[in-house]
Every structure is written in structure tokens, then in C-alpha cells.
Amino acid sequence: MINRHTSTNDTKLLLFRQTYDFIVTRIERRELKAHDKLPSIRLLAQELQVHRLTVFRAYQLLKQNHIVYVKEKSGYYVCPPDFPEHVISDYTERSPITSSGHLRNSLSEIQQVPVIYQFSQSLIDPNLLPNLYISEYVKKVFDIYPKLLGTYSSAQGDDELREFLCQYMKLHHSIQLTASDLLITTGGQQAIDLISRVYIRPMDFILVERPTYSAALDIFRQQGARFISVDIYPEGYDLEKVEMLMKQYRPRIFYMNPTFHNPTGYTIPTDQRKQLVELAERYRCLLIEDDAIHEMYFDQPPPQPIFSYDTDGWVVYLRSFSKFVAPGLRICAVIGRPSVIKPLITAKSLADNGTPLVNQKIFLHYFESERIKQHLEKLRIALQIRKEIVEQELSTTGWSWVSPQGGFNLWLKLPEDLPVEELLQESVRHSVSFVPGMICDPLREMRSWIRLSYSFVNEGQLREGVRLLADIARRF
Numbered sequence: 396m397i398n399r400h401t402s403t404n405d406t407k408l409l410l411f412r413q414t415y416d417f418i419v420t421r422i423e424r425r426e427l428k429a430h431d432k433l434p435s436i437r438l439l440a441q442e443l444q445v446h447r448l449t450v451f452r453a454y455q456l457l458k459q460n461h462i463v464y465v466k467e468k469s470g471y472y473v474c475p476p477d478f479p480e481h482v483i484s485d486y487t488e489r490s491p492i493t494s495s496g497h498l499r500n501s502l503s504e505i506q507q508v509p510v511i512y513q514f515s516q517s518l519i520d521p522n523l524l525p526n527l528y529i530s531e532y533v534k535k536v537f538d539i540y541p542k543l544l545g546t547y548s549s550a551q552g553d554d555e556l557r558e559f560l561c562q563y564m565k566l567h568h569s570i571q572l573t574a575s576d577l578l579i580t581t582g583g584q585q586a587i588d589l590i591s592r593v594y595i596r597p598m599d600f601i602l603v604e605r606p607t608y609s610a611a612l613d614i615f616r617q618q619g620a621r622f623i624s625v626d627i628y629p630e631g632y633d634l635e636k637v638e639m640l641m642k643q644y645r646p647r648i649f650y651m652n653p654t655f656h657n658p659t660g661y662t663i664p665t666d667q668r669k670q671l672v673e674l675a676e677r678y679r680c681l682l683i684e685d686d687a688i689h690e691m692y693f694d695q696p697p698p699q700p701i702f703s704y705d706t707d708g709w710v711v712y713l714r715s716f717s718k719f720v721a722p723g724l725r726i727c728a729v730i731g732r733p734s735v736i737k738p739l740i741t742a743k744s745l746a747d748n749g750t751p752l753v754n755q756k757i758f759l760h761y762f763e764s765e766r767i768k769q770h771l772e773k774l775r776i777a778l779q780i781r782k783e784i785v786e787q788e789l790s791t792t793g794w795s796w797v798s799p800q801g802g803f804n805l806w807l808k809l810p811e812d813l814p815v816e817e818l819l820q821e822s823v824r825h826s827v828s829f830v831p832g833m834i835c836d837p838l839r840e841m842r843s844w845i846r847l848s849y850s851f852v853n854e855g856q857l858r859e860g861v862r863l864l865a866d867i868a869r870r871f
């Protein structure tokens with residue numbers, strides 16, 4: 396399904412795009428003004444550590460898009476702001492200070508569009524949560540800690556919760572931890588953000604999966620990272636390629652989502668998990684293992700986390716409980732060796748001084764209750780039924796997918812000639828939304844893929860909405 400032979404070309408294309416974006420960003424920020432001269436091709440290639448041809452191509456495209464002009468035998472200069480309209484709106488809508496083409500969250504933009512058939516939210520239908528039962532716990536927690544709202548949590552997170560999670564990791568994954576190895580964050584999203592603030596500097600190479608969780612890409616872009624990417628397949632990664640990329644680019648981190656991957660639903664097999672730790676050690680690349688829905692399997696629990704094979708501290712493990720326990724509480728544990736966790740605690744204290752204690756305590760008491768097991772079992776069945784409904788409804792469309800063994804999403808390949816962006820516009824007009832694959836792709840391609848989340852709307856709406864979507868697509 397995915398072309399496996401484009402690896403070197405993909406990397407070149409990515410560097411070319413990032414070189415192009417680098418100049419555009421400098422113009423947006425007014426660091427380069429009208430008629431300023433661009434750095435010479437040789438200098439910029441040196442500064443960005445890319446080939447001169449890459450810079451040359453980026454400059455040619457800037458010229459073609461009327462962002463820069465050429466003076467014979469002198470070099471490239473910034474055009475005054477009378478470019479074509481699409482370029483102007485991109486430039487002038489932003490003030491000089493906030494001017495950051497890279498500050499955006501494409502996923503959230505799509506999710507904020509109000510629709511009835513909401514297939515862009517990879518969240519659980521609130522009706523599937525034991526809401527009354529959780530509210531009993533809220534009351535219970537206030538009985539146990541009457542002054543709960545009168546105090547902050549420590550920035551690192553509530554001691555009792557961290558102790559409990561150590562026991563949990565030991566019981567479920569045979570991982571020995573102490574509370575100092577853990578930091579509690581407000582969801583996995585905050586964990587990714589803190590990691591990127593601490594570990595990524597502008598122009599750092601970071602390795603990501605293709606496709607990947609689009610909000611993570613937006614966070615890394617905001618930090619000025621440069622992407623190199625490795626395709627993810629139902630059977631895992633091409634580890635030779637991972638090694639080649641680590642050797643050649645020495646990425647600071649490899650951000651990965653190896654269990655019920657978002658958006659594809661694929662899971663990396665155990666043998667690759669062990670080898671990835673070896674590669675991380677060999678090339679001194681921190682693996683960021685984002686495990687947001689570990690418990691959301693259908694028939695079989697997933698393999699043990701990559702983190703469980705790590706003995707030397709090359710994995711930072713993000714275990715979010717936000718999605719399926721009580722999403723409103725937004726609890727995630729970041730786990731790693733103390734030298735990695737310590738700067739993250741400082742970043743957390745700068746960001747918000749600690750996740751609200753009330754959320755942590757409610758989560759703790761609910762998550763250690765017997766009831767949680769029943770909740771998770773029911774949830775797994777409900778999600779599997781929803782997945783099967785979508786698969787049934789899509790069976791006559793000719794679209795293809797690999798049926799996931801857990802999670803909230805179907806990653807669908809549509810016919811090449813079906814314009815996904817127009818399909819999305821037309822669908823939204825009919826109150827249906829989904830995530831276009833392009834935003835999950837570090838190369839911003841994958842134009843005939845979409846992510847359809849089956850977890851958020853009820854079964855009736857799911858049938859209606861998927862039928863509607865398939866009908867709309869047929870009309871193209």
C-alpha cells in the first residue's frame with residue numbers, strides 16, 4: 396500500500412521543504428525585510444547542514460512563488476509585499492511578534508468545526524464512561540482530603556499517585572521504578588510539549604514516523620525541529636532504514652507511537668521493540684515512546700512497552716490515562732531516568748506549577764478501584780463493535796485499510812483520484828468531519844488517506860455518518 400522505495404528522496408524532499416519554510420519564517424518575523432539579500436547558497440547550506448542543491452531548489456521555489464527575486468550576479472533578494480494573494484494572507488495576518496507560521500494545531504482546527512458526525516475526534520463517546528460512578532468518587536475524594544482545593548500539587552506530581560503508578564508498572568509490565576522516575580503531566584499532549592521545549596533546539600533533526608500524530612508534528616515544528624521520517628507498516632518499521640537515518644543524521648530524538656499507533660492503528664512487534672532500544676543506545680538517540688491508549692485493545696493485550704527493554708535510560712515513556720479513564724482529568728505519567736526527568740520537572744514548573752491536585756486524587760482513587768476493570772472491559776467491547784460497524788458500512792466503497800487490533804481510528808486509503816481536501820469541505824457541509832491524512836504526514840503528502848475515528852459518536856450516528864460520507868465520496 397505504501398511505497399517503500401522513496402526513502403532517500405523523502406528525506407531530501409523534507410529538507411528542501413524545511414529550507415523553504417526557514418526562509419519564509421525569517422521573512423514573516425521581519426528578520427529579512429523587503430529587498431534584503433538572502434544568505435548565499437553556500438552559507439545557508441553550511442548553516443542548515445544540508446546540500447547546496449537543496450538550498451538552490453528552495454530558492455528557486457521562493458522565486459517562482461514571488462517571495463524572492465534575483466539580481467544578476469548578485470544573489471536572491473526579498474520581494475516587497477505585493478506577492479500573490481495566498482502568500483500575502485499567509486504573511487500579513489500575523490503580527491511581527493506572534494508571527495509564527497509554525498504555531499498552529501491543524502488537528503484542533505479541524506476538530507473545532509461543529510458537526511453532527513464527528514469522526515475527527517479520537518476521543519471516547521462520553522456516554523461510554525461511568526459518569527455517575529465517577530461523580531461518587533469526586534465526593535469520596537473530598538471526604539478523604541477536605542482541604543484538597545486549598546493547595547497545589549508539587550510540580551512533579553502527587554506522591555501518592557506516583558507511588559501507585561510505580562506499583563502499577565511493576566504489576567503489569569514487571570518494570571521496577573521509584574516515584575522519582577515519574578512526572579505527572581496534564582495529558583500526553585503536555586508531555587510532548589515539555590519534551591520538545593527541553594530536548595529540541597531549532598534546526599535539530601528529529602526522527603518521526605510517517606504518518607504520525609499530527610499535533611506532535613505541530614509541537615515539534617513550533618520548536619524549529621527538522622524532520623526525518625520512517626514509514627510505519629502493519630508489521631513495523633524498516634529497521635535498516637531507522638539505523639541508516641540515525642547514523643546519517645544523528646537525530647536527538649525518535650518520537651514514536653508504537654502501540655495502536657495514531658493514525659494507522661498499527662503495533663510494533665516485540666522483536667523490533669528490543670532492537671530499537673539497541674539502536675537508540677548505539678546512536679545516542681532518545682526514544683520518546685508515546686503510549687496513549689495501551690489498554691484499548693480488542694482481543695489481545697499489546698506487547699510490553701519498548702521502555703520495558705531499556706536498561707540504560709534511552710527511552711522516555713509517556714503513558715497517558717487521559718483518553719479512556721476519565722478524559723476530563725487529563726492525567727499522564729512521563730517515566731524515565733532521573734537525569735531525563737529532572738529538566739522536565741523544571742519545564743513543568745515553568746508551564747503550570749503542577750497538574751491540579753484534585754484531578755490527580757480523583758484519578759488515583761478511581762483508577763485503583765475494582766470498578767475500573769469492568770469499565771475497561773465494557774469499553775473494549777463497545778469500541779470493537781463500533782469499529783466493525785464502520786468496516787461493514789465501508790465494505791462496498793473500494794477503500795482499503797488494515798483492521799486495527801485496538802484503538803479509536805481507521806486509517807483509510809481512498810482512490811488516488813478522489814480529492815480528499817474537497818471531500819472534507821463537502822463533508823463538513825453535510826455535517827461530517829474526518830482528518831485528512833496530509834496533516835499526519837511530515838512530508839505533507841499522503842493526499843489519498845484519511846483518519847476516521849469511530850470512538851466518539853454512538854452506533855446509530857456512526858452508521859448514518861459513514862453512509863453519508865461514502866455517498867458524498869461517490870459523487871466525486
Ligand SMILES: Cc1ncc(COP(=O)(O)O)c(C=O)c1O
Binds near residue numbers: 517718727
Ligand atoms: C499518540 C497520541 N499522543 C498524545 C495524545 C494526547 O493525548 P492526551 O493529552 O489526551 O493524553 C494523543 C491524543 O489523541 C495521541 O493520539
